[in-house]
Amino acid sequence: MSDDTRDSETEGLEGKQVSDGRSHGAEERRRVHDLWVAGTEEPDWVATATDEGAQEMLPRELDPGLAAQRGVTVVDDYGEPTGLRGDELQILNMGPQHPATHGVLRLQLELDGETILRSKPIIGYLHTGMEKTAETLSYMQGGTNVTRMDYLSPFHNELCFSLVVEQLLDVDIPPRAQAIRILMTELNRVASHLIWLATFGLDIGALSMMLYGWRERESVLDFFEKVTGLRMNHNYIRPGGVAADLPDGWETDVEGILEVVRTGLGDYEAMLNENPIFVDRTQGVGIITPAEAQAYGVTGVNARATGLDYDVRKAFPYSGIEQYEFDVPVGQHGDTFDRYLLRMEEIRQSLRIAEQVIETMPPGDYRATDRKVTPPPRRRIDESMEALIHHFKIFTAGFDVPAGEVYQAVESPRGELGMYLVSKGGPKPWRLHVRAPSFATVQALPVMMSGQLIADVIATLASVDPVLGDVDR
Amino acid sequence: MAASGGEVADDPILDAVVAVAASAKVTVTTAGPVQVVVEVGREDYPALVEAARAGGFETFIDLCAVDHLAREPRFDVVVNLLSTQHTRRLLIKVGVPNEDPSLPSISMVYPGANFYERETWDMFGIVFDGHPDLTRLLMPDEWDGHPLRKDYRIGSVPVEFKATR
Numbered sequence: 001m002s003d004d005t006r007d008s009e010t011e012g013l014e015g016k017q018v019s020d021g022r023s024h025g026a027e028e029r030r031r032v033h034d035l036w037v038a039g040t041e042e043p044d045w046v047a048t049a050t051d052e053g054a055q056e057m058l059p060r061e062l063d064p065g066l067a068a069q070r071g072v073t074v075v076d077d078y079g080e081p082t083g084l085r086g087d088e089l090q091i092l093n094m095g096p097q098h099p100a101t102h103g104v105l106r107l108q109l110e111l112d113g114e115t116i117l118r119s120k121p122i123i124g125y126l127h128t129g130m131e132k133t134a135e136t137l138s139y140m141q142g143g144t145n146v147t148r149m150d151y152l153s154p155f156h157n158e159l160c161f162s163l164v165v166e167q168l169l170d171v172d173i174p175p176r177a178q179a180i181r182i183l184m185t186e187l188n189r190v191a192s193h194l195i196w197l198a199t200f201g202l203d204i205g206a207l208s209m210m211l212y213g214w215r216e217r218e219s220v221l222d223f224f225e226k227v228t229g230l231r232m233n234h235n236y237i238r239p240g241g242v243a244a245d246l247p248d249g250w251e252t253d254v255e256g257i258l259e260v261v262r263t264g265l266g267d268y269e270a271m272l273n274e275n276p277i278f279v280d281r282t283q284g285v286g287i288i289t290p291a292e293a294q295a296y297g298v299t300g301v302n303a304r305a306t307g308l309d310y311d312v313r314k315a316f317p318y319s320g321i322e323q324y325e326f327d328v329p330v331g332q333h334g335d336t337f338d339r340y341l342l343r344m345e346e347i348r349q350s351l352r353i354a355e356q357v358i359e360t361m362p363p364g365d366y367r368a369t370d371r372k373v374t375p376p377p378r379r380r381i382d383e384s385m386e387a388l389i390h391h392f393k394i395f396t397a398g399f400d401v402p403a404g405e406v407y408q409a410v411e412s413p414r415g416e417l418g419m420y421l422v423s424k425g426g427p428k429p430w431r432l433h434v435r436a437p438s439f440a441t442v443q444a445l446p447v448m449m450s451g452q453l454i455a456d457v458i459a460t461l462a463s464v465d466p467v468l469g470d471v472d473r
Numbered sequence: 474m475a476a477s478g479g480e481v482a483d484d485p486i487l488d489a490v491v492a493v494a495a496s497a498k499v500t501v502t503t504a505g506p507v508q509v510v511v512e513v514g515r516e517d518y519p520a521l522v523e524a525a526r527a528g529g530f531e532t533f534i535d536l537c538a539v540d541h542l543a544r545e546p547r548f549d550v551v552v553n554l555l556s557t558q559h560t561r562r563l564l565i566k567v568g569v570p571n572e573d574p575s576l577p578s579i580s581m582v583y584p585g586a587n588f589y590e591r592e593t594w595d596m597f598g599i600v601f602d603g604h605p606d607l608t609r610l611l612m613p614d615e616w617d618g619h620p621l622r623k624d625y626r627i628g629s630v631p632v633e634f635k636a637t638r
Binding site: 309 | 507508531532533534535537539540551553555557560562564583584585587588596609610611612613620621627
């Protein structure tokens with residue numbers, strides 16, 4: 001870049017500051033940007049949070065509106081804690097490349113010393129337009145797209161997509177396929193919670209937890225690889241059933257997982273539950289109340305930690321999960337420690353479901369017999385020209401889905417994962433909207449973090465388990 | 474109240490919702506045991522949402538838009554609310570015309586709608602009046618157009634590989 005261009009760029013920036021009303025009268029300026037260092041003479045140019053347009057923090061004068069808005073509904077402590085505003089008010093940008101933000105989340109924190117007054121999550125760094133992509137893929141291909149959204153719980157994405165399509169298709173899913181779906185999603189919940197535990201431990205300084213968590217999760221992923229061929233992004237659960245039957249000896253593998261993870265859980269709890277540092281850093285940190293959780297659409301463990309008893313598996317059972325016995329643990333404080341306890345218990349409950357699946361796995365087909373959605377068996381392709389054509393058509397043109405608009409939710413490890421499908425007939429969705437649980441959780445972060453110390457940001461953020469692939473899609 | 478008569482009357486939850494918005498033109502399209510779908514005009518939409526909240530649908534789940542392109546009104550905004558107490562979902566559909574793509578914001582009723590309305594503005598260009606901070610959420614600030622609209626060109630963005638230039 002030559003010196004000329006650099007000069008002109010600088011000029012452009014200065015010009016911009018004038019043009020978007022940043023240097024009107026002193027009073028005006030103070031109104032718009034109340035972030036100058038108090039106690040000093042009023043500066044000519046007021047430093048703002050960032051010059052990235054919409055990604056600024058709201059001006060304070062607008063924010064009381066926001067605070068009132070939130071105050072009226074649910075939050076009574078959203079505004080700045082009184083007496084904290086000193087001469088050290090500053091904006092700190094955390095992320096999007098910060099290792100503790102679990103991906104590419106950016107948090108704008110307004111700080112007084114080490115205390116957080118306000119915060120603003122800025123997302124979109126991982127936005128890949130998957131909802132738009134979904135409109136260009138057939139229902140047969142759609143699974144490969146959605147499985148990549150929440151990359152820590154691919155089976156839940158696939159299951160949700162399959163269920164929402166099947167709602168319109170009106171096909172009967174054989175009991176074995178349903179049981180396989182439950183087995184895989186519940187094991188996926190175990191894997192997801194384990195990796196959460198690992199990264200959470202890493203973030204708050206329990207480094208050995210990181211190693212143990214990854215190690216135990218590996219045993220689950222090995223099983224996934226054996227069944228689906230892939231460790232992540234499986235495209236295994238498909239409209240109509242699952243892609244393949246479980247391999248021989250799967251019971252032994254799952255029993256192995258049960259044993260390894262159960263032993264591990266005992267070790268983790270022995271290591272963390274009584275650990276004074278762990279307890280100090282998690283108890284009473286990142287609190288959200290039940291009313292706030294509901295109004296912000298926070299679901300899953302994060303909502304249940306507040307005492308809300310809502311689990312999609314119990315409220316709106318899917319794929320035959322109502323046949324299995326399991327409990328939904330509910331907390332009462334809504335803090336980081338409760339979220340930790342709940343996830344540990346959820347692992348146990350998921351293992352309990354997996355155990356029941358082993359005992360009650362029904363025989364039969366692993367996919368629907370409806371030829372509309374199910375490709376012919378491999379051996380038929382060698383014998384029959386029609387079968388070959390059918391197989392070819394189903395994978396190229398796809399199958400038509402009747403027109404309609406439906407919503408379907410499943411309980412992903414992060415909360416209610418929902419999909420809203422609009423079909424106008426034809427082999428591709430007209431619109432597929434994904435209600436991502438992490439999206440709602442990230443939005444509620446300012447509520448949890450207001451008034452806390454900066455070190456608690458890490459603990460709070462890690463404890464709500466956001467997956468940025470899920471947030472941004 | 475243009476709600477389709479009998480099925481609503483013996484449904485206490487739905488009654489509570491529709492009754493508060495008595496002046497509203499609310500059409501109940503589906504009244505299943507787990508899910509109720511209602512359609513409402515733009516002018517009655519905020520009243521209905523407030524009534525829904527008062528009527529027990531305390532959990533905000535989702536807000537999204539659908540671009541029907543050739544249809545009039547062109548857009549649908551679908552609000553998805555949940556009552557955990559009654560284990561019931563309420564889907565509210567509002568038509569939004571192409572000439573004036575705007576809708577009152579419900580982020581005053583459900584603060585959770587804040588991000589969802591920003592996303593819908595970002596993706597469909599639907600303006601939510603009264604929203605405290607209606608800016609782009611997922612796309613870059615300087616982005617031109619609203620990608621999830623059906624007439625938005627799908628294509629490739631030229632990528633600058635310097636080695637090939």
